[in-house]
Amino acid sequence: MSSIRRYAVCGLSARGLASFVLPILGLTDRTADGGFGYGSDEDDLSGYAEVVAIVDTDADRVAEFNQALQRLGRSPIPFFPPTQYDEMLATVVPDAVIVTSPDHTHEEYIIGALRHDVDVVTEKPMVSTAAAARAVLAAERSSNGTVQITHNFRYPAAHRKVKQLILAGTIGRITRVVMDYHVDLRHGASYFLRWNRRRSLSGGLQVHKSSHHFDLLNWWIGSAPDEIFGYGALNYYGPASPHRPGGELSVGELRAKDPYFLAQQESGVFPTDDDSARAGLFGLHYPGQYPGSRPLYLYDAEIDIEDTYSAVARYPSGASLTYSIDFSSTWEGFRVSIAGTHGSISLLHGRTVDGTALPASDHITVSELFGPTRVIEVHPEAGGHGGADPLMRRDLFTGPSPESVELGLMATSTEAAYAVAMGDALTQSIATRRPINLAALLDLS
Ligand SMILES: NC(=O)c1ccc[n+]([C@@H]2O[C@H](COP(=O)([O-])OP(=O)(O)OC[C@H]3O[C@@H](n4cnc5c(N)ncnc54)[C@H](O)[C@@H]3O)[C@@H](O)[C@H]2O)c1
Numbered sequence: 120m121s122s123i124r125r126y127a128v129c130g131l132s133a134r135g136l137a138s139f140v141l142p143i144l145g146l147t148d149r150t151a152d153g154g155f156g157y158g159s160d161e162d163d164l165s166g167y168a169e170v171v172a173i174v175d176t177d178a179d180r181v182a183e184f185n186q187a188l189q190r191l192g193r194s195p196i197p198f199f200p201p202t203q204y205d206e207m208l209a210t211v212v213p214d215a216v217i218v219t220s221p222d223h224t225h226e227e228y229i230i231g232a233l234r235h236d237v238d239v240v241t242e243k244p245m246v247s248t249a250a251a252a253r254a255v256l257a258a259e260r261s262s263n264g265t266v267q268i269t270h271n272f273r274y275p276a277a278h279r280k281v282k283q284l285i286l287a288g289t290i291g292r293i294t295r296v297v298m299d300y301h302v303d304l305r306h307g308a309s310y311f312l313r314w315n316r317r318r319s320l321s322g323g324l325q326v327h328k329s330s331h332h333f334d335l336l337n338w339w340i341g342s343a344p345d346e347i348f349g350y351g352a353l354n355y356y357g358p359a360s361p362h363r364p365g366g367e368l369s370v371g372e373l374r375a376k377d378p379y380f381l382a383q384q385e386s387g388v389f390p391t392d393d394d395s396a397r398a399g400l401f402g403l404h405y406p407g408q409y410p411g412s413r414p415l416y417l418y419d420a421e422i423d424i425e426d427t428y429s430a431v432a433r434y435p436s437g438a439s440l441t442y443s444i445d446f447s448s449t450w451e452g453f454r455v456s457i458a459g460t461h462g463s464i465s466l467l468h469g470r471t472v473d474g475t476a477l478p479a480s481d482h483i484t485v486s487e488l489f490g491p492t493r494v495i496e497v498h499p500e501a502g503g504h505g506g507a508d509p510l511m512r513r514d515l516f517t518g519p520s521p522e523s524v525e526l527g528l529m530a531t532s533t534e535a536a537y538a539v540a541m542g543d544a545l546t547q548s549i550a551t552r553r554p555i556n557l558a559a560l561l562d563l564s
Pocket of ligand 1 (some may be wrong): 129130131133134135174175177201219220221222224243244269271314327399407408
């Protein structure tokens with residue numbers, strides 16, 4: 120029997136292509152692979168996996184990709200619209216599905232696969248609401264299939280080092296954690312030019328983006344919180360933005376006067392092809408998702424999510440978390456400080472918008488309460504997301520490494536459900552001004 124696992128990919132997204140489809144096809148050299156390569160030779164997963172189907176709403180986008188494969192002498196990958204998902208599972212019989220579609224669609228693909236006892240690898244956030252997370256946990260309990268979640272933010276070298284220090288007991292029992300997160304104006308604006316800007320599609324940035332951070336924090340702390348409370352607002356984008364040029368302007372006219380565009384027009388974040396479907400990573404178009412007839416812009420009325428929020432959470436151990444983020448900062452990264460009964464750990468990871476590392480970025484400071492303070496410099500590794508993606512892919516496709524097992528690097532579905540529930544509960548708390556119980560939201564109390 121072949122040891123190559125057969126995967127169906129749901130959502131031919133930028134992430135799906137870069138992180139899964141191209142490495143599985145062994146297309147790792149962008150120059151040699153007609154612009155479609157991603158990664159390096161070490162990313163070649165063709166000896167372990169095969170893509171046997173693509174499920175997407177956009178037949179034209181998949182056709183464009185298949186044409187590119189044929190130009191490279193490769194076979195096209197069979198395409199199925201979402202209406203034929205069940206049929207695909209029954210006839211193609213993949214060993215597993217990889218879910219890389221917009222967040223609100225994950226629930227349907229995960230639960231559909233579990234009904235066929237098929238394993239799932241899904242992008243974060245596992246799903247876009249706490250109710251959907253509850254449904255996935257229930258479906259997994261009654262299936263022979265399993266769900267693995269790609270919480271790659273656990274994998275950067277500095278994050279693994281912090282986990283090692285905590286597990287070694289360096290700072291004792293954790294008492295409080297503070298994370299101050301910044302998404303720079305280039306990256307931040309990008310969320311408001313894509314599907315992510317609608318809560319019904321992404322769960323808001325509290326789920327879409329902060330699930331990364333909540334999962335990392337919970338993993339470091341070693342448990343999930345029981346309650347969360349917060350405040351938030353839309354301060355930078357949307358119709359009431361202080362940066363929106365006045366008057367009734369077309370997108371083209373807005374751009375000409377818009378400070379975000381003028382500051383970042385070379386960055387590639389701002390789509391300029393208004394008359395044709397938007398092109399994304401690898402030049403592949405999105406005629407379904409972003410047709411030329413409907414250019415999205417930063418100040419559109421349909422933006423219904425917050426771009427700034429702060430939260431406080433309480434853990435069963437008595438530890439507390441303070442977390443704050445905005446999506447229009449002058450730098451990208453975070454400061455985190457973890458205090459324990461016997462000392463503290465702090466870490467800064469940050470770059471200015473032009474990519475310059477902040478002074479003391481990627482240095483971990485470890486202070487023992489009655490002992491010395493030492494600084495550990497950590498070097499980001501090669502590969503996507505500071506070396507996180509290649510390591511995570513190895514765990515997913517070739518089996519967990521000894522370090523992964525020791526640190527518990529691979530997120531479980533319950534851990535991923537909590538990361539989603541924290542984001543959803545934070546949104547609820549912002550709306551109701553009340554603290555929200557998380558176990559109750561997930562039906563785990
Ligand atoms: N772990 C990470 O670091 C990371 C980074 C980026 C994105 N992501 C996640 O990856 C996923 C994809 O995000 P992206 O920004 O790359 O997406 P994208 O916008 O590039 O692509 C979305 C794709 O899904 C297709 N699609 C839309 N509705 C669909 C449906 N109902 N069924 C199937 N396909 C559908 C679109 O046609 C398009 O091909 C999201 O869940 C996102 O949160 C994770």
